Amino acid sequence: MKKLSLLLLLCLASQACQTQPRPRNVIFMIGDGMGPAYTTGYRYYKDNPQTEIVETTVFDRLLVGTASTYPDDDTYVTDSAASATALATGVKSYNGAIGIDAAHQPLDSLLKHAKRQGKDTAIVVTSEINHATPASFVAHNESRRNKDAIADHFIDNKIDGRPMVDLLLGGGQQYFARSDRNLLQEFENFGYQSGNNIQQLQELTQLPAIGLFADTGLPRAIDSDTPQRLSNMTEKALRLLQKSNNKSGFFLMIEGSQIDWCGHANDIACAMHEMDDFARSIEVVEKFIQDNPDTLLVVTADHSTGGLSLAATKDYRWQTDIVSMQKRSLAAFIGLLNEDADLATLWQENFGYPLEPQDLAALQENMNDRRALYDTAVKVSSKYSNTGWTTSGHDAVDVQVFASGKGHELFRGFQDNTMISQRILLLMDGKPL
Ligand SMILES: [Zn+2]
Numbered sequence: 001m002k003k004l005s006l007l008l009l010l011c012l013a014s015q016a017c018q019t020q021p022r023p024r025n026v027i028f029m030i031g032d033g034m035g036p037a038y039t040t041g042y043r044y045y046k047d048n049p050q051t052e053i054v055e056t057t058v059f060d061r062l063l064v065g066t067a068s069t070y071p072d073d074d075t076y077v078t079d080s081a082a083s084a085t086a087l088a089t090g091v092k093s094y095n096g097a098i099g100i101d102a103a104h105q106p107l108d109s110l111l112k113h114a115k116r117q118g119k120d121t122a123i124v125v126t127s128e129i130n131h132a133t134p135a136s137f138v139a140h141n142e143s144r145r146n147k148d149a150i151a152d153h154f155i156d157n158k159i160d161g162r163p164m165v166d167l168l169l170g171g172g173q174q175y176f177a178r179s180d181r182n183l184l185q186e187f188e189n190f191g192y193q194s195g196n197n198i199q200q201l202q203e204l205t206q207l208p209a210i211g212l213f214a215d216t217g218l219p220r221a222i223d224s225d226t227p228q229r230l231s232n233m234t235e236k237a238l239r240l241l242q243k244s245n246n247k248s249g250f251f252l253m254i255e256g257s258q259i260d261w262c263g264h265a266n267d268i269a270c271a272m273h274e275m276d277d278f279a280r281s282i283e284v285v286e287k288f289i290q291d292n293p294d295t296l297l298v299v300t301a302d303h304s305t306g307g308l309s310l311a312a313t314k315d316y317r318w319q320t321d322i323v324s325m326q327k328r329s330l331a332a333f334i335g336l337l338n339e340d341a342d343l344a345t346l347w348q349e350n351f352g353y354p355l356e357p358q359d360l361a362a363l364q365e366n367m368n369d370r371r372a373l374y375d376t377a378v379k380v381s382s383k384y385s386n387t388g389w390t391t392s393g394h395d396a397v398d399v400q401v402f403a404s405g406k407g408h409e410l411f412r413g414f415q416d417n418t419m420i421s422q423r424i425l426l427l428m429d430g431k432p433l
Contacts, residue, residue, distance in 0.1 A: 032127075047228065068415075086421065125171075126256065155186050183242070206243060223329050293406065298424060
């Protein structure tokens, strides 16, 4: 008893008791547009119909809390730029802002802080790598639309004379290899290995490296020959970061970028394929944490997209069998249609079930108006699976927070999205909350 109180006194005197566990590695994963209906939908989509129970997913295993996402204006509905700025810097901003506050002052990001601490830094996405979410960790711009200027910051915002990010995997060649400036060449001049085809992923053997595998975003998972491209890139990133063996550890940001894009497109099968690749990536990280417990993983979303609901009429059903049978995205399906197309046959081939006569007629009526044809295809396909969409934009519902590894307890319960970033920062600094 005496010994214990002596230890307690020593501990209080040294302040060791009050410091937080300091993770060596920090992995921050963002499912763009991944509101609660997406993780719920994913659970049912993955359910094994042969068993009585509904199997849980990686999201169910790691759930710790929720977060509000409202931007620094009076709309409550955030875009990806304002939310990414909040998640990257801990400060709210206006919709469209990249790494700056409402007064247009540049904000330091978690990634920049990690680099200053001597950590290796990495970004892995399926969008162009200068898209709003990854951009907010590196660049400062008054508008997410200034894509060339934002790409420039990936080279121009240096720490100790070198680019801030040691590993970049994603898309966006057209913004990095431009006629006015070849940023890829500039990265190579800094000693970066580079690759421009996802098949070359295995040829990247050490940091620093940049792999941009498409002109803009990577192909949608549902339409891709390599649907597990995010999980493959995640594995690669962890291998390279481990090989680098930096004594200060690493900061890795991974984005499931296109969950949002499928949500904007109101295409549930497209969204579930993106969710699957994102979930697999989280499982890759989960395994890494088992072997490297000195790692913090935080997963969240920047907002929800589409007002997705898992039922649309008074019918009490949401049909994952219909969702699972869809072979390509609605956009890719519309791309197949020309004047001579046999619509009924093509639908059966790509969706796995026949169209009812009134749905066939509705689609045929709009064959000459691509926009109207797309909207009709959304309505028709949503009707069969009984999926609901209220908007082709974002909605204001809270998102979930998932965490694992060292310090994950800090993210329990409700928090604002700025608090997620602030808490990661406190953990990185080993400071008390
Ligand atoms: Zn969006």
